Structure formats: C-alpha cells, structure tokens
Amino acid sequence: MTRSRVSMKDVAVAAGVSLTTVSDALNDRGRLPEATRRRVREAADQLGYAPHRTARSLAKGRSGILLLSVSLPESTPGSAVDIEFFVQLLSAASGVALHRGWALVLAPATEGEPSVPVDFDGAIVVDPRPHDPLLRLADAEGKPVVTVGRDLEQPDRPHVDNDHAAAVHQALDLMARAGAERPALLASAPDSSYVRDCVDGYHAWCAARGSAPRVVTAKGGLTQGAGYEAARDFLTGPDRPDAVFTTLDSLALGVHLAARSLGLRMPDDLQVATLSDSEAARQARPAVTAIDLDPVGTGRDAVQLLITAIEESGAPAPVLVPTTLHERGTTGATAAG
Amino acid sequence: MTRSRVSMKDVAVAAGVSLTTVSDALNDRGRLPEATRRRVREAADQLGYAPHRTARSLAKGRSGILLLSVSLPESTPGSAVDIEFFVQLLSAASGVALHRGWALVLAPATEGEPSVPVDFDGAIVVDPRPHDPLLRLADAEGKPVVTVGRDLEQPDRPHVDNDHAAAVHQALDLMARAGAERPALLASAPDSSYVRDCVDGYHAWCAARGSAPRVVTAKGGLTQGAGYEAARDFLTGPDRPDAVFTTLDSLALGVHLAARSLGLRMPDDLQVATLSDSEAARQARPAVTAIDLDPVGTGRDAVQLLITAIEESGAPAPVLVPTTLHERGTTGATAAG
DNA sequence: CTGTTAGCGCCTTCAC
DNA sequence: GTGAAGGCGCTAACAG
Numbered sequence: 001m002t003r004s005r006v007s008m009k010d011v012a013v014a015a016g017v018s019l020t021t022v023s024d025a026l027n028d029r030g031r032l033p034e035a036t037r038r039r040v041r042e043a044a045d046q047l048g049y050a051p052h053r054t055a056r057s058l059a060k061g062r063s064g065i066l067l068l069s070v071s072l073p074e075s076t077p078g079s080a081v082d083i084e085f086f087v088q089l090l091s092a093a094s095g096v097a098l099h100r101g102w103a104l105v106l107a108p109a110t111e112g113e114p115s116v117p118v119d120f121d122g123a124i125v126v127d128p129r130p131h132d133p134l135l136r137l138a139d140a141e142g143k144p145v146v147t148v149g150r151d152l153e154q155p156d157r158p159h160v161d162n163d164h165a166a167a168v169h170q171a172l173d174l175m176a177r178a179g180a181e182r183p184a185l186l187a188s189a190p191d192s193s194y195v196r197d198c199v200d201g202y203h204a205w206c207a208a209r210g211s212a213p214r215v216v217t218a219k220g221g222l223t224q225g226a227g228y229e230a231a232r233d234f235l236t237g238p239d240r241p242d243a244v245f246t247t248l249d250s251l252a253l254g255v256h257l258a259a260r261s262l263g264l265r266m267p268d269d270l271q272v273a274t275l276s277d278s279e280a281a282r283q284a285r286p287a288v289t290a291i292d293l294d295p296v297g298t299g300r301d302a303v304q305l306l307i308t309a310i311e312e313s314g315a316p317a318p319v320l321v322p323t324t325l326h327e328r329g330t331t332g333a334t335a336a337g
Numbered sequence: 338m339t340r341s342r343v344s345m346k347d348v349a350v351a352a353g354v355s356l357t358t359v360s361d362a363l364n365d366r367g368r369l370p371e372a373t374r375r376r377v378r379e380a381a382d383q384l385g386y387a388p389h390r391t392a393r394s395l396a397k398g399r400s401g402i403l404l405l406s407v408s409l410p411e412s413t414p415g416s417a418v419d420i421e422f423f424v425q426l427l428s429a430a431s432g433v434a435l436h437r438g439w440a441l442v443l444a445p446a447t448e449g450e451p452s453v454p455v456d457f458d459g460a461i462v463v464d465p466r467p468h469d470p471l472l473r474l475a476d477a478e479g480k481p482v483v484t485v486g487r488d489l490e491q492p493d494r495p496h497v498d499n500d501h502a503a504a505v506h507q508a509l510d511l512m513a514r515a516g517a518e519r520p521a522l523l524a525s526a527p528d529s530s531y532v533r534d535c536v537d538g539y540h541a542w543c544a545a546r547g548s549a550p551r552v553v554t555a556k557g558g559l560t561q562g563a564g565y566e567a568a569r570d571f572l573t574g575p576d577r578p579d580a581v582f583t584t585l586d587s588l589a590l591g592v593h594l595a596a597r598s599l600g601l602r603m604p605d606d607l608q609v610a611t612l613s614d615s616e617a618a619r620q621a622r623p624a625v626t627a628i629d630l631d632p633v634g635t636g637r638d639a640v641q642l643l644i645t646a647i648e649e650s651g652a653p654a655p656v657l658v659p660t661t662l663h664e665r666g667t668t669g670a671t672a673a674g
Numbered sequence: 675c676t677g678t679t680a681g682c683g684c685c686t687t688c689a690c
Numbered sequence: 691g692t693g694a695a696g697g698c699g700c701t702a703a704c705a706g
Contacts, residue, residue, distance in 0.1 A: 007699060018677045023701065031675070050478075053456040054394045055699035058682050063391055064454050065442075070431065087424055091407065094443040103455040105402075105440045106431040117401050118440040119390045253620075280617065283590075344683060355693045360685065369691070392683035395698050 006049040015043035026051070057119070066097055066306060067116065067123035069134045070108045084249075084278045085295045086126065089148070093124065093299035100307060107134055122306045124148065127192045144309035146302050146316075150193035158309055160302045160319045164194050164275070165201030167291045167323045171245055171273040172205045174289070174325065178332045180243035180271050184214040186230055186255065187247045188222050198247045198275065214241060218251055227254020235262055235270070243271035243331075249278040252288050256330070272330040286329025297321050343386040352380035363388070394456070403434055403643060404453065404460035406471045407445045421586075421615045422632045423463065426485070430461065430636035437644060444471055459643045461485065464529045481646035483639050483653075487530035495646055497639045497656045501531050501612070502538030504628045504660045508582055508610040509542045511626070511662065515669045517580035517608050521551040523567055523592065524584045525559050535584045535612065551578060555588055564591020572599055572607070580608035580668075586615040589625050593667070609667035623666025634658050 012022045017040060025032055025040035043049075057063045068090065094104045107116055107123070114133045123138045126148040138145045147159040175183050185202040187195050199215060206213040216234055218226040227246065231254055234241065246252040252274035256266070264270045266286050273289040274281065281288035301319045308316045327333040349359045354377060362369055362377035380386075394400045405427065431441045444453055444460070451470045460475045463485040475482045484496040512520050522539040524532050536552060543550040553571055555563040564587060571578065572595055583589040589611035593603070601607045603623050610626040611618065618625040638656045645653045664670040 005699090009699085019700080020677060020702085021675095024676090027701090029701095033675080036676090052699050053454065054391060054400055055682090056701075057391045058395050058684090059699080059701040061682070065440075070428065083424055084420075087420055090443070091445065094407065095445050098443075098445065098452075098454065101454045103402075103442045103453070105442055106427075106435075108428065108432050108435060115435075116440070117390065117435065117438045280620065283617065342683090346683085356684085357686085357693060358691085361692090364685090366685095373691085389683050392698095393685075395700090396683080396685045398698070 005052070006047045007052070008049070010047055011040065011044045011049050014047060015040045062310075063119040063121055064102055065118055065120045066102050066104050066303065067107045067120045067134065067138075068093060068104050069123065069125040069128075069132070070106050084280075085276050085293060088295035089126065089299035089302075091299070092296040093303045096300045096303045097307075100303070102303070102307065104303075109134070113137070122146070122310045124302045124306055125151075127194065128152075129191055144306060144313075144315075146306040146309065148298055148302055152191075152193055152196070155193075156315075158305055158316050158318060160298050160305060160321060161193070162293050162298075162321050162323050164197035164323075165204065167275065167293075167325070168198050168201035168245065169205050170325050171289070171291060172202070174327065175243040175245070175271045175273060175331055176209070178267060178271060182211060182214065182239070182241050183243035183245060183271070184216060184234065184241035185245050185247075186216050186218060186227065186251050188218050188226075188251065190217075194275070195247050198245075202245065214239075222248050222250055224250045224254040224257065227251035228258045229254070231255040231258035232262070235259065235264065242269070243273075246272070246274040249274050249276045249281050249288070249290060252290070253280055253284060256284055256288060266330045267332040271332070277326055282328070284330075289328045289331040289333065290326055292324040292326060294321050294323065342389070343384045344389070345386070347384055348377065348381045348386050351384060352377045399647075400456040400458055401438065402440050402442055402455055402457040403640065404444045404457045404471065404475070405430060405441050406460065406462040406465075406469070407443050421617075422613050422630060425632035426463065426636035426639075428636070429633040430640045433637045433640045434644075437640070439640075439644065441640075446471070450474070459483070459647045461639045461643055462488075464531070465489075467528055481643060481650075481652075483643040483646065485635055485639055489528075489530055489533070492530075493652075495642055495653050495655060497635050497642060497658060498530070499630050499635075499658050499660050501534035501660075502541065504612065504662070505535050505538035505582065506542050507662050508626070508628060509539070511664065512580040512582070512608045512610060512668055513546070515604060515608060519548060519551065519576070519578050520580035520582060520608070521553060521571065521578035522582050522584075523553050523555060523564065523571075523588050525555050525563075525588065527554075531612070532584050535582075539582065551576075559585050559587055561587045561591040561594065564588035565595045566591070568592040568595035569599070572596065572601065579606070580610075583609070583611040586611050586613045586618050586625070586627060589627070589667075590617055590621060593621055593625060603667045604669040608669070614663060619665070621667075626665045626668040626670065627663055629661040629663060631658050631660065 008019055008022050012019050022040050025037045097104045114137055122144040124146050125134055128135055128147050128151045149161055150159050151157045172183055187199055190196050203213050216230055218230045220226045244255050252272055255272055259266055259270050275291050277290040277292040281290045298321050305316050345356055345359045349356050359377050362374045434441045451474055459481040461483050462472055465472050465484050465488045484494055486498055487496050488494045509520055524536055527533050540550050553567055555567045557563045581592055589609055592609055596603055596607050612628050614627040614629040618627045635658050642653050
C-alpha cells in the first residue's frame with residue numbers, strides 16, 4: 001500500500017535520458033527525434049507516471065483553477081425553483097473547463113472577505129452584485145474575471161449576457177397579439193443588469209406602444225411567496241393588469257398561484273410570461289410561457305471567455321447568447337401532445 | 338498594474354527577521370516571543386502578504402482540494418426534477434469545505450478515464466455506480482474516498498447514508514393506516530444502494546404484513562416520463578394497486594400525472610409517497626407525501642468525514658443521516674394554510 | 675539536439 | 691529563540 005509516486009526523475013533514469021528530455025518528450029516540446037520521444041513515453045507509461053500538478057503549477061505560475069461564484073441559498077427552501085438556470089450553467093461550465101484541462105472550484109457567495117483556500121487563475125461571477133466580494137478579490141489579485149450578466153459598476157468588463165431587452169419585447173409582443181392591453185412588469189430588486197435590462201426594455205416597449213407602464217417590485221426575496229404576495233396585491237387592486245411579465249420563474253409561479261386562488265383564468269383573465277424557463281414553468285397547469293436563456297451555452301461561453309482572457313491576457317469581447325421564447329398555456333398556446 | 342506578489346521574504350526583510358521566523362509566526366508554530374510574532378504579523382498585514390497556496394501545497398504534499406463527483410445530466414432536460422437533492426448537497430458541501438479551508442472541485446461523471454487536471458487529497462462520490470471511474474482513480478492514487486450511499490462493491494468504504502429501509506417502512510405504515518391494502522413499489526434500476534435498500538425494506542414490510550409484494554422497475558431513465566409510462570401500465574392492468582411508493586420524486590410525479598390523466602383521485606383511488614422531497618412534490622396538487630433525506634446534512638457530513646479520513650488517515654465510521662416523512666395530500670393529509 | 679543549472683515559494687529539519 | 695540549508699517535482703534558461 002505504500003506506493004511512492006513515480007516522478008519524472010524515475011522516468012528519466014528508466015529511459016536513460018535527462019529530466020529535460022523527459023519534460024520535452026511528455027509535453028511535445030523541443031524538437032526531439034521521434035524515437036527518443038517514444039522511448040520516454042513508453043517508460044512513463046510502464047512506470048505509471050503521472051505529472052505532479054501542484055509542482056507543475058508552481059513552476060509555471062499557473063494553477064489551472066477557475067473560480068465560479070455561487071449564490072445558491074441553501075437556507076432558503078422556498079427559492080429552490082430558480083436554481084435550475086444556475087445548475088445547468090454550473091454543470092456545463094464544469095464540463096467544458098475539465099475538457100479543456102481546467103478545474104472549476106465553487107466559491108459560495110459569502111458576506112465579508114471571501115477566503116479562497118486555493119490559488120486561482122481567473123473567476124466567473126454570475127450576476128455580480130454591487131461591491132461583489134469575489135470581484136474585488138480577483139481585481140486585487142489582478143486575476144481576470146468574466147461575469148455572467150454585466151457588472152453594473154464596470155460594464156466594460158468581459159461578460160456573457162443575453163439580450164434581455166429584446167427578449168422582453170418579444171414576450172410583450174406575444175401577449176399583446178393575444179389580446180393584452182395593459183401588461184405589467186413584476187421585477188425583483190434592480191441590482192442585477194438583467195433586471196435593469198428588463199425594466200428598460202419594458203419601458204421602451206410601453207413608450208413605443210403608447211401604453212402606460214406599470215412596474216411592481218417584488219419584496220422579500222426571489223421566491224414564489226414573494227411573487228404570490230405581490231400578485232395578490234395588484235390583482236385585487238384597481239386597474240388590474242390583464243398580463244404580467246416577471247423577471248424570474250419563481251415570481252411567475254407565485255403569480256400563477258395567486259391567479260388561481262383568486263379564480264382568475266389564464267390566459268383569458270390574465271396572461272403570464274417570464275424570464276428563465278424551468279421545469280416548474282413547464283409543469284404548471286396551464287404551463288407558463290417562458291424565455292429560455294440557454295444556461296448551458298452561457299456557462300460554456302463564460303469558461304471559454306475566461307480561458308481566453310487568461311491565456312491571451314487581454315480583455316475578450318462580450319458574448320451575447322440567443323434566447324428562445326416558449327409559448328405555453330398562460331399566453332394562450334394549446335398544449336401539444 | 339504590475340504588482341508583484343508579496344512573498345515571505347519581503348515580510349522577513351520588512352520585519353527584520355528570518356524566513357523561518359516569519360513562517361513560524363504566521364503559522365503559530367515554535368515558541369516565539371509574542372512581540373516578535375506581532376511584529377511579523379503587522380509587517381505581513383501592512384504589505385498585504387498572502388501565502389502562495391500552490392507553493393505551500395507542494396511543500397506540504399497536500400493540495401487542499403476535494404473532488405465531488407457530479408452526475409448532473411445536462412443533456413437530459415426531463416430529469417431536472419431530481420437535481421434538487423444534489424444541488425442542496427453540493428451547496429452545503431462546498432460551504433463547509435471552504436469554511437474549513439478546503440476547496441471543492443467538481444468532477445462531472447464521464448465515461449472512460451476521468452482526467453482530473455488538479456491534485457486532490459480526497460473525493461466524495463454520490464451514489465457510486467458499478468465500476469465508478471472516479472472511485473477507481475482515487476483508489477489507484479491511494480486517495481481517501483467517502484461515498485454518499487454505499488459502494489455496493491465495497492460496502493465497508495466510509496460513507497454517509499440514510500436508513501432507507503426504515504424510511505420505507507414508515508411511509509408504508511402511513512399508507513396502510515390510511516387504508517392501503519396492496520401498496521406497490523415503483524423503483525429505478527437497483528444499481529444504487531438506496532434503491533436496493535428500498536426494495537429490501539419493501540419486501541421485509543410485505544413479509545411482516547403477509548401482503549403480496551409488487552415491484553415495478555421503471556425503464557428509460559429516472560424521469561417523470563418513465564414514471565408516467567410505468568404507472569399507465571400498472572394502473573390500467575389487472576390488480577391495480579391502491580398505493581404506490583416510488584424511489585424518486587420524479588417517478589412519483591409521473592405517477593401523479595398518470596393518475597390524474599386516468600381520472601383516479603388521490604388519495605382515495607391511489608395513494609402516492611416517495612423518496613426524496615422536492616419543491617415539485619410540494620407544489621403538486623394534491624401535494625406528494627415525501628421523505629426528506631436531508632441533503633444539506635448529508636453534504637456537510639460527507640465533507641467532515643472526508644477531511645477526517647485525510648487528516649487522520651484512517652477509515653472513519655459511516656454516518657447515518659436521519660430522514661423526515663412529510664405527510665401530504667397524496668396520502669390523505671389536508672393542506673395546512 | 676541534449677544535459678546541467680537555477681529557480682517557483684514555502685516548509686522543515688538541523689545547527690547556532 | 692533564530693538563521694542557514696535542503697527539498698517538494700517540475701519548468702525554463704542556458705550551455706555544451
């Protein structure tokens with residue numbers, strides 16, 4: 001059981017060459033004769049040699065580690081609905097990173113100084129919040145960062161984003177075609193770029209149509225409960241909107257619940273559409289019309305961008321990931337199958 | 338922008354002491370006079386010194402990295418339902434790890450040799466499958482492993498688990514009290530220890546009660562669709578069961594859907610209970626009775642166990658995480674609130 | 675083309 | 691109590 005690691009030196013001895021030759025042969029460097037290269041490789045294989053990553057990192061000054069900020073609220077059971085976007089992004093990002101030889105380390109968002117116990121070469125921050133600690137840490141260490149959604153304090157930072165304003169337009173157009181005359185917007189606190197984009201897009205759409213905007217900000221977290229409370233409010237007050245666009249699927253599900261509990265029929269009495277598609281949106285009855293933000297593509301692109309930034313040490317151009325609107329029952333589409 | 342790292346040497350010079358002294362002072366080693374220690378610390382703080390983790394890793398022979406196997410099926414949209422358990426586990430594990438000074442790296446389950454691009458000190462494998470590649474890799478490198486659920490090929494491996502058999506008993510008892518006379522079991526392929534435990538528990542319960550067991554294995558993945566198909570089958574055939582226990586929430590939701598589409602009322606015509614609680618189970622109408630496996634506690638314990646295994650280099654005793662049965666509409670409970 | 679020589683930044687015996 | 695020296699395993703200049 002006491003199996004000491006096989007080092008390059010062992011391989012060098014076995015192959016009868018020097019350390020440099022082993023290194024060059026194994027890393028396809030230098031212009032070694034094919035015979036030597038093969039001999040070294042065979043020796044390495046036979047001995048079961050595996051490079052010591054940490055030593056390599058130290059020598060190269062690069063850890064091979066990418067940080068991914070996480071803000072999964074493990075303590076907020078109610079908000080489990082909107083984790084789907086993040087999970088898909090996470091899974092995709094991790095896969096691509098590994099495929100390209102990088103490891104993804106999770107850095108849950110904490111208040112105060114984030115003490116990351118590893119050296120990292122760059123970081124991905126999803127929906128950076130104002131004064132994001134991880135962002136500051138990366139900046140302080142001079143490490144490249146890619147954000148998903150724009151950093152409002154530094155909008156020119158490399159990022160991957162959707163064209164949310166256009167997506168909102170598309171959804172509002174759909175609801176208008178289905179008969180909506182005064183669609184409202186239910187948004188969460190505008191501290192993320194995507195929420196601002198939605199609000200801006202909404203206002204632009206209203207202005208272009210000459211309809212009076214009605215923006216409601218949900219209080220109390222991004223939960224279904226928050227959506228429910230807000231919806232009970234504006235669905236029972238004066239000037240009840242005949243359509244609602246929400247910036248998050250959990251909010252839409254809250255509206256959905258409120259509408260049903262109030263006896264409002266969807267889509268006839270109330271249309272609902274939302275940002276960020278999810279299983280829950282698909283499973284609701286009627287199913288909720290939603291905009292797929294392509295979290296998989298987003299995660300993939302974020303990693304690619306970050307690796308580029310690290311390897312070319314420049315600021316790569318932002319990437320815009322296309323969205324897809326899925327028409328469902330809450331805006332009048334009839335279920336297929 | 339060209340800010341060179343502050344090294345221990347810089348601190349040593351600034352504090353007017355030697356490297357050893359700096360190292361000892363910063364790591365609370367040796368018996369230095371408090372004054373010296375403070376002086377060194379102040380110098381370090383002032384210079385903004387941060388240890389180079391990679392160098393430390395190389396010197397200590399420990400990377401500070403824990404691997405967590407992921408089998409999130411990013412390409413299987415339908416199975417997004419049962420990710421909730423894993424996400425909670427992941428989030429909790431990552432938090433605890435960081436808190437204790439370890440980093441968690443995601444290792445998505447791949448076919449073939451998993452090439453992990455970093456050195457790691459140990460691994461957590463959730464629901465290991467037969468011949469799990471990551472398990473083999475860790476074994477080959479002599480790295481400690483903790484599994485969530487038992488490794489069927491090596492059941493004495495350190496692990497964190499629930500007492501699934503007991504949980505199944507509890508659920509079956511509940512359904513029997515509510516009038517069920519021939520509860521069936523809908524299970525996925527028995528290649529995980531938890532599925533086997535459920536099947537065994539089910540058979541034991543049936544034997545004790547003298548009722549005929551009826552086990553159905555869902556085909557085609559752990560999706561809602563698979564549950565639906567299986568349910569359509571046994572709900573329309575002869576000897577329709579009056580209750581079903583499923584080993585996964587997505588299967589239960591499939592049964593739920595099938596029951597509704599067949600006009601069966603829950604709980605009167607069919608009771609449903611399942612393993613693994615989820616938001617979807619809570620949101621269904623009627624809500625699905627489910628067993629909460631405490632993924633957060635499980636993730637936390639798995640990390641703790643693994644760290645223990647690494648630091649004490651022994652095999653820690655298995656941990657059993659308590660479960661909680663949540664009675665809901667599908668077994669007759671009336672909604673509260 | 676190959677081998678020798680310094681580090682990468684830190685930890686850790688060992689003398690002083 | 692403190693400082694000097696060697697080493698962790700690999701990479702990258704530089705010679706030869």
